[in-house]
Amino acid sequence: QVQLVESGGGLVQAGESLRLSCAASGGSISSYVMGWLRQAPGKDREFVATISRNALGRYYAESVKGRFTISRDNAKNTVYLQMNSLKPEDTAIYYCAVLTGGSYYTSSDYAYWGQGTQVTVSS
Numbered sequence: 001q002v003q004l005v006e007s008g009g010g011l012v013q014a015g016e017s018l019r020l021s022c023a024a025s026g027g028s029i030s031s032y033v034m035g036w037l038r039q040a041p042g043k044d045r046e047f048v049a050t051i052s053r054n055a056l057g058r059y060y061a062e063s064v065k066g067r068f069t070i071s072r073d074n075a076k077n078t079v080y081l082q083m084n085s086l087k088p089e090d091t092a093i094y095y096c097a098v099l100t101g102g103s104y105y106t107s108s109d110y111a112y113w114g115q116g117t118q119v120t121v122s123s
Contacts (some may be wrong), residue, residue: 002027002112004096009117012086020081020117022096030074033099036081037107038092038119048094049081050104059104064090086121093118 008020020036035050049060049070058070069082079096093116101109 002029002032002098004098004112004114006094006096006114006117009094009119011120011122014087014121014123016086016121017082017084018086018119020083020094020096020119022079022081022114024077024079028074029072029077029079029098033104034070034072034079034096035099035104035110036070036079036094036096037110038090038094039116040089040092043092045095045107047105047107050099051079061105083119086119088121088123091119091121 002024003026005023033052036048037045038048039045047061048064049068051058051070051072055072067085072079095116096114097110098112100111103109
């Protein structure tokens, strides 16, 4: 069973950048569609970005399109989320997960969640 560990979160000011990593163990991610999702305080977990097995397909939530970039390195068994021009509303715990269902924008269609990494953006 794949185990995922996120890292790279932190406290930044609005307009700054962060790069999140999601390292997998216990199996190869090369056969999986991977995603990043986030959960802000008091809110439901929401889709952020997803990437196909060969990285040719990438989809983003409207709220992050043009600012965030998802990528993967199957040789390193790692998925990344480059976050630029961060805004206070991006503050959340960020999770990576494996897409196991048919809807990439539905959080319940993901499994094998990591523990998450906190991103806090101050204004």
